[in-house]
Amino acid sequence: MAEAKDRVLITGATGYLGRRLVKASLALGHPTFLLFRPDTASDLARCQMLMELKMEGAQLLQGSLDDRDSLISALKQVDVVVSTIAGDQILQQLKLVEAIKEAGTIKRYLPSEFGMDVDRMHHAMPPGDKVFSEKRIVRRAIEEASIPHTYISANCFAGIFLAGLAQLAIFMPPRDHVNVYGGGDKRCIWVAEEDVAMYAMLSVDDPRTLNKVVYLRPPDNILSQMEVIEIWERVIGRKLSKTFISEDEWLSQMDKMPPFEQSAMAHFCHIFYRGELDFEVEGPHGVDGSELYPHYKYVTAQEYLKRFV
Numbered sequence: 178m179a180e181a182k183d184r185v186l187i188t189g190a191t192g193y194l195g196r197r198l199v200k201a202s203l204a205l206g207h208p209t210f211l212l213f214r215p216d217t218a219s220d221l222a223r224c225q226m227l228m229e230l231k232m233e234g235a236q237l238l239q240g241s242l243d244d245r246d247s248l249i250s251a252l253k254q255v256d257v258v259v260s261t262i263a264g265d266q267i268l269q270q271l272k273l274v275e276a277i278k279e280a281g282t283i284k285r286y287l288p289s290e291f292g293m294d295v296d297r298m299h300h301a302m303p304p305g306d307k308v309f310s311e312k313r314i315v316r317r318a319i320e321e322a323s324i325p326h327t328y329i330s331a332n333c334f335a336g337i338f339l340a341g342l343a344q345l346a347i348f349m350p351p352r353d354h355v356n357v358y359g360g361g362d363k364r365c366i367w368v369a370e371e372d373v374a375m376y377a378m379l380s381v382d383d384p385r386t387l388n389k390v391v392y393l394r395p396p397d398n399i400l401s402q403m404e405v406i407e408i409w410e411r412v413i414g415r416k417l418s419k420t421f422i423s424e425d426e427w428l429s430q431m432d433k434m435p436p437f438e439q440s441a442m443a444h445f446c447h448i449f450y451r452g453e454l455d456f457e458v459e460g461p462h463g464v465d466g467s468e469l470y471p472h473y474k475y476v477t478a479q480e481y482l483k484r485f486v
């Protein structure tokens with residue numbers, strides 16, 4: 178008889194990444210539970226999303242990060258917890274860490290990470306540094322409480338970075354003109370959100386990922402911004418005009434932007450000007466998701482961009 182799959186609780190299930198994690202968890206056969214927060218009841222889109230996920234097989238558990246008893250009760254019904262709480266709510270997870278510690282039964286916790294490896298980003302520039310430092314606080318609380326964990330470092334989400342050829346707040350590939358950062362030559366890593374979700378779910382019961390950082394680095398998707406632009410140009414059969422923006426120019430525009438864009442611009446600077454996704458995965462705490470799951474067929478950058486034709 179096949180071994181029963183770990184039961185998974187997903188918090189943040191109606192979110193951008195969360196809904197994809199639910200689908201990946203169900204596809205892998207995990208009994209999948211979603212935290213249905215009281216706040217959700219007044220949000221039509223979120224309620225509908227929860228119901229869609231329920232109809233696909235997920236089970237709803239009422240609870241809130243602010244209600245310890247409801248959290249403990251939910252945690253007692255599962256083996257694994259995956260959080261995809263929003264980037265501006267990261268420290269809320271400290272309540273979840275406390276509850277996981279108290280429940281004492283959770284075999285694996287994946288906190289809301291899914292970006293750059295925050296322990297490599299101590300030098301990050303403000304205001305983009307806030308999310309990194311908060312994720313580090315959560316990491317240290319997890320480790321202090323000896324909670325078995327896996328941190329997923331997902332690099333650049335395709336829908337946010339690749340779809341717009343890395344244009345700020347543009348999520349469809351431009352057809353006429355594109356801004357290029359520096360020479361556009363720094364190696365970046367672009368990962369479709371459904372692949373982020375699947376790699377994360379493949380890792381939840383894998384002994385090789387216990388207490389490790391799993392870096393998502395699909396080999397065909399390790400590409401510079403210019404290489405991505407060239408792929409798009411081949412897909413649409415025409416060249417785009419290009420404006421090359423220096424790092425100084427980029428940083429000089431930051432002050433004029435609203436806070437959210439300022440954070441994004443700071444991340445862009447680390448990724449596209451300073452090439453900070455370009456490093457070799459090192460042990461003993463780092464593992465490469467593509468090497469762990471070589472048979473998983475991820476979406477290549479070219480396949481992803483072809484969706485927009």
Ligand SMILES: NC(=O)c1ccc[n+]([C@@H]2O[C@H](COP(=O)([O-])OP(=O)(O)OC[C@H]3O[C@@H](n4cnc5c(N)ncnc54)[C@H](OP(=O)(O)O)[C@@H]3O)[C@@H](O)[C@H]2O)c1
Nearest residue numbers: 189190191192193194262263264289290291292332333334
């Ligand atoms: N690498 C990348 O390119 C990239 C891009 C974007 C995000 N990320 C990271 O991915 C993770 C998830 O981001 P996301 O964009 O998927 O998040 P999101 O859609 O903005 O939000 C996720 C969930 O957070 C929960 N939430 C929001 N406000 C809350 C509150 N006040 N109290 C409790 N829960 C609250 C909601 O959960 P309910 O479903 O319970 O309502 C929501 O669905 C973050 O760590 C983020 O930094 C990485």
